[in-house]
Amino acid sequence: MNAARLVVALVLALLPLLTPTYAQHVAIVVLINAAYTVGVYFMLRMGYLTLGHAGYIALGAYTAALVSTRLGWSPWIGIALAPLVAGAAGWGLGSLTMRLRGIYFSLSVFAFGEIVNATFRAVPALGGPAGVAGLPRPAFAGIALESHLAYYYLVLAAALACGTFLYRLQGTRFGFALLTLRTADEERLAQSIGIDTPRYKAWAFAACCAAAGLMGAVHAHYLRFVGPSIFTFLYSTDLVVFAMVGGLGSFAGPLIGAAVLTALGEQLFSVGYYKSLVYAVILIAIILALPGGLLSLPQRLRRAR
Amino acid sequence: MPASPAQLEVRGIGKLFGGLSALEEVSFTAPAGRLLGLIGPNGAGKSTLFNIIAGAFRPSRGAVLLDGRDVTPLGSAGRARMGIGRTFQLATLFHELSAMQNVLQAVLCRAPRRTLAGLLQSEAYRREQQACEARARQVLETLDIDAYWNQRAGGLPLGVRKLLTVAVALATEPRLLLLDEPAAGLSEEEGRRLMARIDATLRGRCTVIVVEHHLKLIQRFCEQVIVLEFGRVIYDGPPAGLKGNTRVVDAYLGHD
Helix, strand or coil: HHHHHHHHHHHHHHHHHHHHHHHHHHHHHHHHHHHHHHHHHHHHHHCCCCCCCHHHHHHHHHHHHHHHHHHCCHHHHCCCCHHHHHHHHHHHHHHCCCCCCHHHHHHHHHHHHHHHHHHHHHHHCCCCCCECCCCCCEECEEEEECCCCHHHHHHHHHHHHHHHHHHHHCCCHHHHHHCCCCCCCHHHCCCCCCCCHHHHHHHHHHHHHHHHHHHHHHHHHHCCEEEECCCCCCCCCCHHHHHHHHCCCCCCHHHHHHHHHHHHHCCCCHHHHHHHHHHHHHHHHHHHHCCCCCCHHHHHHHHHH | CCCCCCCCEEEEEEEEECCEEEEEEEEEEEECCEEEEEEEECCCCCHHHHHHCCCCCCCEEECCCCCEEEECCCCHHHHHHHHHEEEECCCCCCCCCHHHHHHHHHHHHHCCHHHHHHHHHHHHHHHHHHHHHHHHHHHHHHCCCCHCCCEEEEHHCCHHHHHHHHHCCCCCCCHHHEEEECCCCHHHHHHHHHHHHHHHHHHCEEEEEECCCHHHHHHCCCCEEHHHHHHCEEEECCHHHCCCCCHHHHHHHHCC
């Protein structure tokens, strides 16, 4: 296991050095999406399907954009503030809607995502329909991270931060207690053994949204632009598809799903808007043929032999 | 188990659902350490009373006191931390978790959360975790269901699931334990064995209130019986007095 980890670490650290710029770009997008998907997976593991994750990503991205362009502060300040803003919003909405479950919860988060997007579109001070352009790249040790290669390492660091945070959070007593909230009955049982379930849910949601906000900020500085057309409902559903195609059996599932489908999606640029359609078809195929997701593929092949 | 049994006092509890009165004016005291049976015809208000004692419902009036302390303002989770444990009628468990993990959830609620230490994966945190797992295993052993520790709770036979619900409640180290029809769905023999196991495990450790339909079980194991009818207490005394009490006999058999 440790050998496998070392290989993955070496590949992540060294491969971009040997690849062309376009491959570096794909790697960056893969890492960004993987970090987002891990947050969606974290919620799915609790039994909650979030259909508005892009709203929290947008909060992080816009925080970074407004701090660095309107206020002219260092991008690092925006990147540091973004998880706080998105996390606080997650906590707030979590406190309000966590009494809901199933489709009602999903719809409430979906509505929140749409409200966020609509607000950014409607308020000129927040960029309006045109969005906010001209985000600078942050500088590290005096060097602006202008090249794809340099920025790759910032994205890698942020993705590792999000992933490690949520992975380790799962392993804590808090994270373990989050497995008691799947159904209304189980939640009643959880309360009867002393778990203050509304608070747990709100904090869990805050954690996922904070991670989304951090990566959203890094994402924004990569694009140098944020706009209401980027963090849409379709982005939210794509993330859910990544998680489910990868498989919900373990933490590796969402990573695999995000990596495979994002890399594929980058090849589908010519079909543009229909990318989500392609994803949907893949999702249905996976659900029918491989219910455990890509994660269960090796096991399935072994059994088939 | 270090916790000592608690005395429960229910004082003038009334509960209205909409305009409908489920409980009129229920008062009784369960002395510390007692095994008390709560019976009554369907719709008498037993479940409502249970939910009010456990904090799942708020009473319209009256108070619940644990060792003289008013716990009425606390919700379910708060009362669990005060030492009120309960089981549910339908053998509610965390179905996707293993038997051991079910109990572990309850054990961990007694441990400090210390999420930051957990994120940093400190050695002390890991040791605490191991101690909790050992404790969970011990609770399973107490009820003699440790052989199932690794199995998914949702897939266990009903008798084992019933015991597991008791194990989960027990792992919170309750001072008062509410058992909601522990024998429901079991054969008479299974029910008797289950009650004997519960009795042997809990006697002296905590106060127990059990709702049960099997009168025989109540008469055999309980020292005090409370009979509810139409939201009122119509009998509060030893099981021996049940048969001679005309109101109880009427409530159960009806009269012309």
